[in-house]
Amino acid sequence: MEFEYRPRGVCSNRIVFDLEDGVVRNVQIIGGCNGNSQGIANLVEGMDVDEVIRRTRGIRCGRKETSCPDQLSKALTAAKEKQAAEKKA
Secondary structure (H helix, E strand, O other), X not given: OEEEEOOOOOOEEEEEEEEEOOEEEEEEEEEOOHHHHHHHHHHHOOOEHHHHHHHHOXXXXXXXXXXXXXXXXXXXXXXXXXXXHHHHO
């Protein structure tokens, strides 16, 4: 299932990804530092969602309180919660 997230406090302006059976796929971090965004997307491709969240949560960018990897962890957490709510419905 495809998800879209609007990051806050970072240069990127959109994160789009698929979450399939707990596996992260097709991450696109739009805006921000292109090389870093592509690197993050390639590194997390095919990983377990909880592992990506664990590894990226809390990473800061310079003096900012957050970063694109941290925002990805927030996006994945929101997607997991949405999927869980839909399964209950």
